Amino acid sequence: MSLLEQVKEAGIVGAGGAGFPTHVKLASKAEYILLNGAECEPLLRVDQQLMALFPDEIIKGFEAAGRQVEAKKAILGIKGKHKDVIDLLEERIKALHVEDYVEIGLLPDIYPAGDEQVLVYELTGRVVPEVGIPIQVGCVVINSETALNIYYAMEGKAVTETYLTLAGDIPQRLTVKVPVGTPIIDVLKLSGIENFDDYTVIDGGPMMGPVMAGTDGYVTKKTKGFVILKKHHLLIQRKSASKEQSKRINRATCEQCRMCTDMCPRYLIGHDMQPHKMMRALGYKSDNLEEKGIAQLCCQCNLCELFACPIGLYPKAANNYFRDMLLEKGMRYKPTKDVFEARGPREMRKLPSKRLIARIGLRDFDKPAPMAECPLQVQEVHIATRQHVGAPAEAVVQVGDRVEVGQKIGQIPADSLGAAIHASISGTVTECGNGYIAIRRG
Template sequence: MDLLNVVKEAGIIGAGGAGFPTHAKLTSKAEYILLNGAECEPLLRVDQQLMELFPDEIIRGLEAAGRYIEAGKAIIGIKGKHKQVIVLMRERITALGLDGYMEVMELRDIYPAGDEQVLVHELTQRVVPEASIPLKVGCVVINSETALNISRALAGTTVTETYLTIAGDIPQRMTVKVPVGVAIREVFKQCGVGNIDDYAVIDGGPMMGGVMSNIDGFVTKKSKGYVLLKKDHFLIRKKSVNLAQARVISRTACEQCRMCTDLCPRYLLGHNIQPHKVMRALSYNLDVKDQQIAQLCCECNACELFSCPANLHPKSVNILFKQKLAEQGLRYQPVQMEFAPRAPREYRLIPSKRLVAKIGLTAFDKPAPMTQVEFKPEYIQIALRQHIGAPATPVVTVGEQVKAGQLIGKIPENSLGAAVHASMSGTVVESTDTSIVIKVG
């Protein structure tokens, strides 16, 4: 079986956040394969620890993917502050005889260094065109955990676990390996929080993650972390503003200073995204069809949580216009394909430490060490859509005994999707179009 089918059958998806099925990335050839080890979201600590714990597996997974797409070079991007990890990865690349094919490049400690398009430019000096993907400039990007899962798939292991960080205003910050389908509340029990109801929870990183309205959910393959903060924290209050409220606030108070645009990571790469113009359109009721630049927003939240001096909501306004454009079936059409960074870019990059201070997380910006935890849930609930694309189709029935690693959901015919596997052995007690519940044991 070739690598693409190994990856497909193992159910590997992008572990860095969006959950794009990895086998789909392996269908094209590219000049470079890039490993995203930036992990630019504040407080999250997964990637650098995985590279420290499993360097050979990650390197081998990256090499396998790179050779398959016929990439001439593999580059690992790690922030320069992770000196120990950089030294280790370079040593292991040499020991594995891959010096001529693979190298580690140090990234600056900026936000969002882990954005695919920022990463591509930092590592190759190329700029991905507007509304496009890294493949357009000869690059395929995967992250550390994805490379680890590729290596393990080659050894016959399917994706049934994920690594995530629990951080924030809590007694014990930690990074743990969690079986897919475990209740999120079970994860929180490990971090020493007495009453979880005193907290609000951000699903993912503090910049791009959203405040969870209900924490009675279950861990998925793309779960990367949870940030727990008291409900009156600035970040929670800011993220709890809904789109309707953001529209009113932004419409009445925007002073058109254009800081949201001047510090926008995609604008600085040469793209036409200009949040201040979208804010202006909101104020003057300009035609929606003329605001298609809103679709270039990657929702990194730099404008909303760092740049705006008036504490307004440019990212939310971009999302609002994206929704309106989608309703009308309108799509941004680039007028050029060659881009170069804007001249002031080098002076407008956002330092991570300054960002952490701005959003009130300095006191919680501490290690979250990898911690061995044995989860013993009575039930697990495994979502059939943990990825971009169509939900998986159940292949098991109620009452059926399943084993850990067994296929329980397959990719629908002629669809983009990912296979789903049981993370623990047990009995299927419920099977719907959205999830499968297994009684463990």
């Protein structure tokens, strides 16, 4: 079985972000393969610890992926502040005799260093075109856990578990490995909190992760962490503003200072993303949607709302307002050029992570979340048939079937983009429908 078939069979998707199927990404041919080990979201601690705990496996999986796409060079991107991990990786690269192919690329400790297009620029100096993807400039990007999963796929192991961090205003900060489909509430209780009435949970990092309406739901392959904060925390209040609230405030208050644009990571790498123009457009009754197409260039990093705006407005919400309108009309932004260059002031406008953490009120919680053995003995999992970009997986089991860990329970529909799913515990299928396959242990 080829590596591509192994990766497809294992159901590997991007471990974080949108969850793009990795076998599709590795079907490309590229000049560079880049490993995204930036983990730029405040408080999350998965990638840095995986690289320390499994350096050989990650390097081997990364190298194999690079050979698959015929890359001339494999660059492992990691922030320069992780000196101990860097030393270990350099040692293992030499021990594995791949130093002529795999190298370390040092990243600054900025936000959002882990944005795929920012990462490409930092490691190669190339700018991905507007509404483009890295392969357009000869790059394929995967992250640390994806590289680890590729190694396991080479050993015949499917994706049945994921690593995630619990952080925030909690007694126990930790990083754990849990079965895909684990009830989120069971994971949250590992934080040392039993009653969440006074808390709100962010699904993912504090910048881009959405505020959860409750503690229901189940872990997916791309779950990377939960940030737990008191309901009155300013960050929770800011992220909980409704569309109508943010729209009303933006219309009434924006003074067109341009800070949202001048700090925008996509604007700084040369794209035409200009949030202040979307803020301005809210105040006018223009029917010309085409001139608002730049809203589709927003990468949703939230830097404009949570850091750049000096009076706490909602530029990202303005972008999203027009994005939704464009989507409704089936309109898509068309770049006016093919080659892009980073803007001159970029180097002076990079946002240090520590400064961001202080601004959003998380400095007291910016502490280690060490890897720990998960004490959970999950009795029932609900594995989503769609936890990736593309079509939902089609069930290949039915209620009453006995399944074992690693057994395929959902396949990619014919001629579709998607990913297979596998049993994360051994047991009996108790539900098969409504977007989930449920398995009860024993």
